[in-house]
Structure formats: C-alpha cells, structure tokens
Amino acid sequence: MITAVVGHRGTGKSELMKRLQIYLRDQNVDFVDLDEEIEKKIGKSIGDLFFDHGEDYFRELERQLFLETLQKPQKDMYLVLGAGFDLSVIPESVRVLWVKRITDLDGRIFLNRPRLNPEVSPIEEYQKRGVIREEKYKNRADEVYLMPEGIFENHHHAMTVEKSVLTHTYLNVGGAITVLSEHILNEHRWQLFKNRFANKGISYFELRDDLLSPEQIQKALTELPGEEFIYSFRLPLEGSFPTSTEILQKAKWVDWAWELGKPDELLKLIPAEKVILSLHDGRQFYEWSGYESKIGHLKFAPEVNSYSELLSGHQWQKENDKKRSYLPRSKEGRWEWYRLLQKGHQEINFWREGDGTASDQPSLWKWLANPELKNKFAAVLGDPVRHSYTPVEQSDFFNRKNVPVYAVSIRRDEWDEAFPILTKLGLGYAAVTAPHKEHAAEVVTEKNLQAINTLFFDETSKTWKGTSTDEQGFFELIEGVGMIAPLQKHIFVWGGGGTLEMIKKAIPHATYFSSRSGKPRDESFEVPESPKVLVWAAPRSIETLMPPLEWKPAMVFDLNYKEDSPGREYAQLCAANYQSGLTMFTAQAQGQRTFWKKCEE
Structure with a gap:
C-alpha cells in the first residue's frame, strides 16, 4: 500500500518518517520525501526554486514527480508531501495519513524555509494558508494521527506508543470512539477504519443518530461483528421512534439525551438496565438524577467553567462510580487531562482520532500512553500549556513509576482555587510555567525563592x-555568553516575567527592558545604543512590543521554544542568529528529574 503523508508546514512529517523507518526497519518499506526528490532532480533547494521560478512552477514539479513516483513502487511506501500539495491529484487507492498537531493553527515562523507571501507577517502568512489547508486535509484524510508535542528519538516510551498507533498494533484499548460519517464516506475509507479498530479491545463504538444515516448505522452494526455499541439518540423525535427495535436490541447501551425529554417511551421498548441517560446542561441536574434508580447508567457531560465545578462533578461520580460517568466539557479542551485521569474509573469515557466530537476527548496516543492503575499524577501547570513538551519529555521518567504526565491549564486568577483541588485529585509532581512560578513559591516549605518551576508533594509531611531549575537551563541556553561582567552591557533582556530574578542573577550587568512599555527597567542606567545579544523573555500577547529593528543584534537567545515565538520573529526580521529555548527547556527538565528523584530518596 502507498501512504501519502500530509500535514501543515513544520508539523514534523519528515522527522516522523525517520522514526517510522525505525519502527518498520524489519519490513520491506520505501520512504520517500517528495521535497528531497525534487531537489535531487532539479539540483536546487526548495528555497531557490521558489525564489527563481515562483510557487506555481514548484507546484507543477510536485505534481509531476508525485505521479512518476506512484508508478515505481513494487512494495509498501510512505510518501511525504509538502504542505501545499494539491490533494485532488492523489488517487483514491492511495491511503492519506494526516499528521496533525494541536498547535498547527497557532502559526509557525521558519528561519530556514522560503517565505510564501513576504507582504504579510510570517504568522499571518501561515495562519491564512493553514485554515484553508486544514479543511482540505480533513476532507481527504483516511487516517489522522494527532501527534503529541515535542516527541523526539530519545523519548522511548513516547515512541513505543507512537509505533503502536501508526502500525495499529495496539490491543485492549478500552474506552469508546464515536463513529463519524467521514469514517464511512466510501468503502476504501471504511475498510481502513475497520483495519485500525476492529478486534482491538475497544469497549464501545458509539453510533449517533445526528452524525450517521440509518444506513451507515446498520452498516457499522453489521460489519463490526463482536464489537459492543452505544446507540445514541440526539435528534428530536417526531411521532413514533424512527429507530428499529432490531438496532436497539443489538446495542449494548442506548444513550438518551435528557434534552430530548423524559425517556419514558424508550423504556417501553428496551430493558431499563441498558439505558444511559445523558445530561449536557447542569441546570436540569436534579430532575434528571431522579431517574437513576430506573435506568442502567447516568452520564453527566456539562460545560465546566471552574475547578470547583470540576470537583463537584468528580465527587458526584465517585459516590456511585459503577453507575455514573462524568465527562466535563469546555470550548478549548482544557479538561482533557481529567478525562485521562478517569481512564479505567468509569464506564463511559471517549478518546478520539482527529477532531472527534469534543475537544476534551484525548487523542488515541494520549489514551494509550496513559496508565489505568494510578495513585497519583504529574503535570505541567500554566497557561497556555497545550503546546508544552513536558508530558513527552518527562514520560520515560514517570512511566517507570506508572505515573501519567498531563498538561493542566490554570489561568492566572485560578491558582488559589485550582491548586488545592489538583492536590486533592492526586497531583504529586509539577513542572510550573508562566504565569504561576511566583504562586508556586507560596505553597512550598522553602521560602528562599521568589519563583519556582518544580514541585514535589511529600506524602509523609x-x-x-520546591525548587527552580530555570538558572540551570538558562546557563545551558546562553553557553557562557556575557559571563564577563564588562561585556554584559551589550546584552539586552526583553521582558522577564517569572524568570526575571533568575536572569538578573545570571547576568546582573545586562540592560533590562519592559516588553510592555519598551523602556529600560532602570531609567537611571546608561543604555548602549544597540545590543550585540538580545535575550527574549516575553510571551506572544497583545501587550508585548517588538524591540526596535535598528538594534540589529547579532544573536537572539529565546527563552521560549514555541514555534510562533515573537523572539523567533524578531530574529527573522533582524537576520540575527537564533537559539531556541528548547535547549533551556531540556536542561530544566533534567534538573527537575534530579530534584524529584532526590525528594523520593
């Protein structure tokens, strides 16, 4: 089979193919990167092709070489395509794998790739094309791999899980997946769906009447023999039940949404013990819960806006965990970690391939990476955190302890409410990022630090x-630059936040600027005309200003490793050398592991 690998610029398709070559090294498989093949054939880099001939010329080369490549294989092949490849050229017989990351539409800034539209900012350029491409990928993809953030070849546990996802060798998956109309769009795609998920130990396939036609529902029931189904009513009923008694009998559970009214007519058709009663609006809670003694299961899936609400729902579920499931929802997917925490602890729990039906549903990779039997968990705490590499970076360390690592979003004003609740739920280790490093310093027994990025809960006391490993990471990032005091006046620091104390300790004679006002923090300080080195320590926000372009530093050290960092954008605008904060992050993470290990001794 030929698999075309598609996805946005910078998602990591080429690096994924290197890992796939490791996973499939014992199999007879070809791996082809179309961009690399074009460069070999033409004798020019992709950047030079764009510059010399324009995008239209490049796209035609792509199309021709793609069709030529399809004629060659006598064995399985993975063929990596550029982000802007015309997907309509791909024959239906070719499997399309969409490699997707949750941060794709945040935007990315490239220092080593051609600009496609230099008339707009790099973020605007990326996002405008990204929205259009996203829809095209969604319409053509036969399979979606929602890849975790920050996975590299040294992450053994993460790679083990990734291999099982991409080779479909997982077993005893558990949980539930909702069958979508795109899964049954055509026979080719439906066969691929069955190959991935049939006989894999998935607890339930959900069939919803608002997402599937009656014919598609019947097809799923017939062609997935031996699987358990949840048939879910979501459409308002007009007159008698439109669903055949045969379908209701085949389903293990029949899910009735309380928003449709009371389930009295349904209870006349099937045994009460196979009925799930679902509520998606907490305002009707008490009337709905009065049916608990009459039906098989209650599923509470409200939109949750605070940690106090989350805890209330959690406590409700624990009061009768055999008969209750709690699935908090949000617009931005911020309760995904909680659903992972509940894996194995409630009857109904969904994971997703691609977008699924709710942003709080974990990806298949996260679901499989998450152990069921756990007494505590680790987390990165901050806002935003969905881009964080911490869950993958620390996965090997915690996997040996059977402890999962989550990304937990806590807004600036939520700390005092959220942190005690997380502790109550089993938080035992934490990496703390902006804007909570000062908050973390307030909860520890040590009082010698103003900002902390690492926490450990002592079960005995x-x-x-807590401690901070920021300084260790910062020294690794700047690699001794400016350690001679007289040279530090040529270093400008833009921003600071919770890392300001640490940076001042490391380079006390540097010049410090507020990223909000653009002015020196110490107005009495004699500011040099321009820096040789700029340390970027500011987030991307509407309050963050860009430094003057005329400064033209030779080097930008960025404390942020996110691919849309304004520090990266400033380096591009100034044509400066650039060092990502990934170096700092990796050193910080190593320091955190050392601290946690010492605390456990």
Missing part, C-alpha cells in the same frame, strides 16, 4: 517541596 503532606507538604510541598
């Missing part, structure tokens, strides 16, 4: 211990 029931207290938190």
Whole structure:
C-alpha cells in the first residue's frame, strides 16, 4: 500500500518518517520525501526554486514527480508531501495519513524555509494558508494521527506508543470512539477504519443518530461483528421512534439525551438496565438524577467553567462510580487531562482520532500512553500549556513509576482555587510555567525563592517541596555568553516575567527592558545604543512590543521554544542568529528529574 503523508508546514512529517523507518526497519518499506526528490532532480533547494521560478512552477514539479513516483513502487511506501500539495491529484487507492498537531493553527515562523507571501507577517502568512489547508486535509484524510508535542528519538516510551498507533498494533484499548460519517464516506475509507479498530479491545463504538444515516448505522452494526455499541439518540423525535427495535436490541447501551425529554417511551421498548441517560446542561441536574434508580447508567457531560465545578462533578461520580460517568466539557479542551485521569474509573469515557466530537476527548496516543492503575499524577501547570513538551519529555521518567504526565491549564486568577483541588485529585509532581512560578513559591516549605518551576508533594509531611531549575537551563541556553561582567552591557533582556530574578542573577550587568512599555527597567542606567545579544523573555500577547529593528543584534537567545515565538520573529526580521529555548527547556527538565528523584530518596 502507498501512504501519502500530509500535514501543515513544520508539523514534523519528515522527522516522523525517520522514526517510522525505525519502527518498520524489519519490513520491506520505501520512504520517500517528495521535497528531497525534487531537489535531487532539479539540483536546487526548495528555497531557490521558489525564489527563481515562483510557487506555481514548484507546484507543477510536485505534481509531476508525485505521479512518476506512484508508478515505481513494487512494495509498501510512505510518501511525504509538502504542505501545499494539491490533494485532488492523489488517487483514491492511495491511503492519506494526516499528521496533525494541536498547535498547527497557532502559526509557525521558519528561519530556514522560503517565505510564501513576504507582504504579510510570517504568522499571518501561515495562519491564512493553514485554515484553508486544514479543511482540505480533513476532507481527504483516511487516517489522522494527532501527534503529541515535542516527541523526539530519545523519548522511548513516547515512541513505543507512537509505533503502536501508526502500525495499529495496539490491543485492549478500552474506552469508546464515536463513529463519524467521514469514517464511512466510501468503502476504501471504511475498510481502513475497520483495519485500525476492529478486534482491538475497544469497549464501545458509539453510533449517533445526528452524525450517521440509518444506513451507515446498520452498516457499522453489521460489519463490526463482536464489537459492543452505544446507540445514541440526539435528534428530536417526531411521532413514533424512527429507530428499529432490531438496532436497539443489538446495542449494548442506548444513550438518551435528557434534552430530548423524559425517556419514558424508550423504556417501553428496551430493558431499563441498558439505558444511559445523558445530561449536557447542569441546570436540569436534579430532575434528571431522579431517574437513576430506573435506568442502567447516568452520564453527566456539562460545560465546566471552574475547578470547583470540576470537583463537584468528580465527587458526584465517585459516590456511585459503577453507575455514573462524568465527562466535563469546555470550548478549548482544557479538561482533557481529567478525562485521562478517569481512564479505567468509569464506564463511559471517549478518546478520539482527529477532531472527534469534543475537544476534551484525548487523542488515541494520549489514551494509550496513559496508565489505568494510578495513585497519583504529574503535570505541567500554566497557561497556555497545550503546546508544552513536558508530558513527552518527562514520560520515560514517570512511566517507570506508572505515573501519567498531563498538561493542566490554570489561568492566572485560578491558582488559589485550582491548586488545592489538583492536590486533592492526586497531583504529586509539577513542572510550573508562566504565569504561576511566583504562586508556586507560596505553597512550598522553602521560602528562599521568589519563583519556582518544580514541585514535589511529600506524602509523609503532606507538604510541598520546591525548587527552580530555570538558572540551570538558562546557563545551558546562553553557553557562557556575557559571563564577563564588562561585556554584559551589550546584552539586552526583553521582558522577564517569572524568570526575571533568575536572569538578573545570571547576568546582573545586562540592560533590562519592559516588553510592555519598551523602556529600560532602570531609567537611571546608561543604555548602549544597540545590543550585540538580545535575550527574549516575553510571551506572544497583545501587550508585548517588538524591540526596535535598528538594534540589529547579532544573536537572539529565546527563552521560549514555541514555534510562533515573537523572539523567533524578531530574529527573522533582524537576520540575527537564533537559539531556541528548547535547549533551556531540556536542561530544566533534567534538573527537575534530579530534584524529584532526590525528594523520593
């Protein structure tokens, strides 16, 4: 089979193919990167092709070489395509794998790739094309791999899970997946869906009447023999039940949404013990819960806006965990970690391939990476955190302890409410990022630091211990630049936040600027005309200003490793050398592991 691998610029398709070559090294498989093949054939880099001949010329080369490549294989092949490849050229017989990351539409800034539209900012350029491409990928993809953030070849546990996802060798998956109309769009795609998920130990396939036609529902029931189904009513009923009694009998569970009214007519057709009663609006809670003694299961899936609401729902579920499932929802997917925490602890829990039906549903990779039997968990705490590499970076360390690592979003004003609740739910280790490093310093027994990025809960004393590994990471990032005091006046620091104390300790004679006002923090300080080195320590926000372009530093050290960092954008605008904060992050993470290990001794 030929598999075309598609996805946005910078998602990591080429690096994924290197890992796939490791996973499939014992199999007779070809791996082809179309961009690399074009460069070999033409003798020019992709950047030079764009510059010399324009995008239209390049796209035609892509199309021709793609069709030529399809004629060659006598064995299985993975063929990596550029982000802007015309997907209509791909024959239906070719499997299309969409490699997707949750941060794709945040935008990315490239220092080593051609600009496609230099008339707009790099973020605007990326996002405008990204929205259009997203829809095209969604319409053509036969399979979606929602790849975790920050996976590299040294992450053994993450790669083990990834291999099982991409080779479909997972078993005893558990959980539930909702069958979508795109899964049954055509026979080719439906066969691929069955190959991935049939006989894999998935607890339930959900069939919803608002997402599938009656014919598609019947097809799923017939062609997935031996699987358990949840048939879900979501459309308002007009007169008698439109669903055949045969379908209701085949389903293990029949899910009735309380928004449709009371389930009395349904209870006349099937045994009460196979009925799930679902509620998606907490305002009707008490009337709905009065049916608990009459039906088989209650599923509470409200939109949750605070940690206090989350805890209330959690406690409700624990009061009768055999008969209750709690699935909090949000617009931005911020309760995904909680659903992972509940894996194995409630009857109904969904994961997703691609977008699924709710942003809080974990991806298949996260579901498989998450152990069921766990007494505590680790997390990165901050806002935003969905881009964080911490869950993957620390996965090997915690996997040996059977402890999962989550990304937990806590807004700036939520800390005092959220942190005690997380502790109550089993938080035992934490990496803390903006904007909570100062908050973390307030909860630990040590009082010698103003900002902390690492926490450990001592079960014996029931207290938190903490430290900061920022300084260790910062020294690794700047690699001794400016360690001679007289040279530090040529270093400008833009921003600071919770890392400001650490940076001042490392380079006390540098010149410090507020990223909000653009002015020196110490107005009495004699500011040099321009820096040789700029340390970027500011987030991307409407309050963050760009430094003057005329500064033209030779080097930008960025404390941020996110691909849309304004520090990266400034380096591009100034044509400066650039060092991503990934170096700092990796050193910080190593320091965190050392601290946690020492605390456990």
